[in-house]
Amino acid sequence: MNFMDNSKIKTIFISLSSPAVFRNLFFFPGSFFEQVKKNLKESDDYKIILLMSSHYQKKYGVFFEKILPELNGKLIIETADISIKKNLWQRFFYFFYSYLIYTGTTKLMATMGTRPDEPPAGGKWYLAFLKILIARTFGNSKFIKLKIVPYLFLRIFKERSFKVFFEKYQPDLIFATHLYGWPDAQLIAEAKRQKVKTIGMPAGWDHLDKYFLPFHTDILLAQSEQVKEVAIKYQAYQSAEIVVTGYPHFDFISRQNYLMPREEILKSLGFPAEAKIVLYVSGSAYCPDEPDIIERILKWADEGKFGFDVRVVIRPYQGGRSKDKEFDQQKFDHFHSHPRVAFYQREFWGDLEKSNYFMNILAHADVVISVYSTMVLEAAVLDRPLMAIGFDGYQKRPFARSIRRFEEFEHFQDVLKTGALKTAYNFEELFGYLNTYLKDPRLDGEARKLLREKVCGRLDGLASQRISQIIF
Numbered sequence: 001m002n003f004m005d006n007s008k009i010k011t012i013f014i015s016l017s018s019p020a021v022f023r024n025l026f027f028f029p030g031s032f033f034e035q036v037k038k039n040l041k042e043s044d045d046y047k048i049i050l051l052m053s054s055h056y057q058k059k060y061g062v063f064f065e066k067i068l069p070e071l072n073g074k075l076i077i078e079t080a081d082i083s084i085k086k087n088l089w090q091r092f093f094y095f096f097y098s099y100l101i102y103t104g105t106t107k108l109m110a111t112m113g114t115r116p117d118e119p120p121a122g123g124k125w126y127l128a129f130l131k132i133l134i135a136r137t138f139g140n141s142k143f144i145k146l147k148i149v150p151y152l153f154l155r156i157f158k159e160r161s162f163k164v165f166f167e168k169y170q171p172d173l174i175f176a177t178h179l180y181g182w183p184d185a186q187l188i189a190e191a192k193r194q195k196v197k198t199i200g201m202p203a204g205w206d207h208l209d210k211y212f213l214p215f216h217t218d219i220l221l222a223q224s225e226q227v228k229e230v231a232i233k234y235q236a237y238q239s240a241e242i243v244v245t246g247y248p249h250f251d252f253i254s255r256q257n258y259l260m261p262r263e264e265i266l267k268s269l270g271f272p273a274e275a276k277i278v279l280y281v282s283g284s285a286y287c288p289d290e291p292d293i294i295e296r297i298l299k300w301a302d303e304g305k306f307g308f309d310v311r312v313v314i315r316p317y318q319g320g321r322s323k324d325k326e327f328d329q330q331k332f333d334h335f336h337s338h339p340r341v342a343f344y345q346r347e348f349w350g351d352l353e354k355s356n357y358f359m360n361i362l363a364h365a366d367v368v369i370s371v372y373s374t375m376v377l378e379a380a381v382l383d384r385p386l387m388a389i390g391f392d393g394y395q396k397r398p399f400a401r402s403i404r405r406f407e408e409f410e411h412f413q414d415v416l417k418t419g420a421l422k423t424a425y426n427f428e429e430l431f432g433y434l435n436t437y438l439k440d441p442r443l444d445g446e447a448r449k450l451l452r453e454k455v456c457g458r459l460d461g462l463a464s465q466r467i468s469q470i471i472f
Contacts, residue, residue: 009044009045009046009047010046010047010173011046011047011048011049011169011170011171011172011173012046012047012049012171012172012173012174012175012471013049013165013169013173013174013175014036014048014049014050014175014177015174015175015176015181015183015184015187016050016051016052016056016060016177017052017056017177017178017183017184018177018178018181019349019350020178020203020204021177021178021203022056022060022349022350023249023349023350024201024203024249025177025464025467026060026063027063027349027352027355028249028251028252028352028355029252029352030252030255030461030464030465031251031252032248032464032467035464035465035468036048036075036468036471037067037075039468039472040071040075041070041071046074046472047073047074047075047076047169048074048075048076049076049077049169050064050075050077050078051078051080051165051187052077052078052080053079053080053081053183054079054081055081057079060350061077064077076169080161080162080165080183081161082159082183082186083159090156093152093153093156096134096138097149097153097212097214099131099134099135099139099211099212100134100135100139100145100149100212101135101211101235102131102135102139103209103210103410104209104409104410105206105209105210105408105409105410105411106135106209106211106410108405108406108408109210110127111128111400112125112401112405112408139212145212145236146236150214150215150216153215154189154192157186157189160190161186162186166191166194171191171196173196173198174187174188174191174196174197174198174199174217175200176198176199176200176217177200177201177203178201178202179200179202179203179207179208179213179217180202180204180207180208180213181203184200185213188215189215192215197218198215198217198218199218199219199220199221199470200217200220201223201467202222202223205224205227205247205374206410208227208234208235209230209234209410212234213235216235216236216237216241218241219242219243219470220237220241220242221242221243221470222243222244222245223244223245223247223457224244224247224455224456224458225454225457226411226454226455226457227244227457228244230411243466245457245458245463245466245467245470246457246458246459246460246462246463247377247456248467249349250377250378250381250456250457250459250463251463251464252355253359253378253382254381254459254460254461256382258356258359258360259359259363260360262364265360265364268357269361270342271342272309274308275308275309275310276306276308276310276311276366277311277312277313277361277365277367278311278312278313278365278366278367278369278434279312279313279361279365279368279379280294280297280312280313280314280315280369281368281371281373282314282315282316282317282331282371283371283372283403283406287371287389287403288331289392289393289395289397290331290332290371291331291332291335291393292393293369293430294314294332294335296427296430297310297312297430297434298335298338298340300431301340302340305431305435306434307438308438310340310438311340311341312341312342313341313343313344313361314332314341315344316331316332316343316345344358344361346358359382362378362384363384365379365384366384366385366437366441367385367386367387367438368384368385369387369388370388371388371389371403372388372406372407372409372412376388376415376421377451377455377456380420380448380451380452380455380456381456381459383445385422385437385441385448386420386421386422386444386448387422387424387433387434388422388423388424389403390403390404390407390423390425391403391424391426415451418447418450418451418454419450420444420448421451422437422444
């Protein structure tokens with residue numbers, strides 16, 4: 001596909017509207033952004049306009065300050081703050097097109113919610129029947145998905161915050177890096193109005209199975225075959241419209257040139273050299289009973305039941321909401337004084353030194369317990385034994401408020417099918433799986449290999465390079 005007119009300098013818009021995008025494409029050595037810089041330095045044929053909100057410019061501005069002068073005006077940062085407010089008709093239409101799909105992930109978010117004490121993110125639970133009806137009727141029509149929805153979107157959502165930048169720079173290509181985000185939806189809408197070619201990418205592996213997205217990009221970059229299959233099944237893409245690139249931030253993880261000696265990591269955590277590490281990646285407000293799990297693991301360790309000196313590293317939830325972070329800190333407060341516990345509480349993606357350090361903790365962990373998070377994939381890349389918790393500690397919560405509900409996540413079905421993630425449904429199983437993995441971390445190595453092949457995508461360290469080649 002010949003996207004751009006070769007007779008002039010090509011102007012490319014790139015969005016930065018999520019911390020996940022910064023992780024995926026910008027900060028690590030060999031990243032997509034380093035490929036961008038290389039192209040701009042070697043050629044006068046391109047100009048990049050980086051679009052972000054004032055919030056993200058404030059957050060990441062320092063990262064770009066040193067780079068801008070050396071690129072001689074070929075990289076320009078523009079800010080656009082996009083309102084998320086919607087009037088009645090806009091809310092009605094947004095509701096309609098969002099539920100043109102209804103997956104296990106949609107069901108969880110729309111009927112039960114991810115936080116135990118809050119209503120579902122998708123609205124009132126009693127609207128579930130209507131949402132299912134929309135998906136099972138209108139959602140079966142590709143004409144509605146591919147023609148009617150984008151047509152109506154351009155007429156119902158009339159805000160054109162990006163219009164001024166299109167008129168100023170007359171872009172040849174748009175790279176929308178967070179398709180699930182509202183700013184990127186508005187950016188693609190303006191590109192459709194102006195008939196500018198688009199390339200899009202979801203910022204996470206769990207974005208395309210949540211709700212239907214109103215626009216197709218001309219090319220979709222999928223991180224793995226799994227993401228490609230989801231895009232075809234739920235977002236009505238054709239196979240020919242999709243290029244599988246690999247997860248760009250896995251380039252950093254798979255190279256493993258950041259690895260430090262195990263003894264050095266244990267020493268930095270305050271653990272003895274012979275200790276075994278259980279890394280517990282928290283689910284925060286999603287899972288209020290996690291302290292019960294950690295308390296029991298520490299009790300077994302104190303009693304010597306594992307036959308090893310077992311220590312626990314707790315990585316509290318790093319979600320965006322301050323109230324979630326506060327909840328997690330309070331939830332784990334009483335473990336700070338425990339001699340077998342260390343905490344990693346810093347946001348690591350986006351800071352190379354912190355990322356190096358956390359990747360070393362992950363790489364040297366003897367077992368990783370993760371509550372249905374992306375950390376499962378990152379640990380699988382490093383071939384770490386994987387566990388999940390499928391019960392509520394000492395509680396017996398109803399399913400709609402139980403940790404068990406997270407097995408409904410659509411994107412996790414492929415993980416579970418590989419057998420690489422052992423889910424403990426009671427304390428007996430928790431001890432059994434932990435004890436087995438601590439004795440032999442090589443167990444289930446073939447299942448983890450299958451997980452890498454089926455879900456993690458290509459791990460050759462060239463995903464960022466592939467994305468750059470497609471864009472340029």
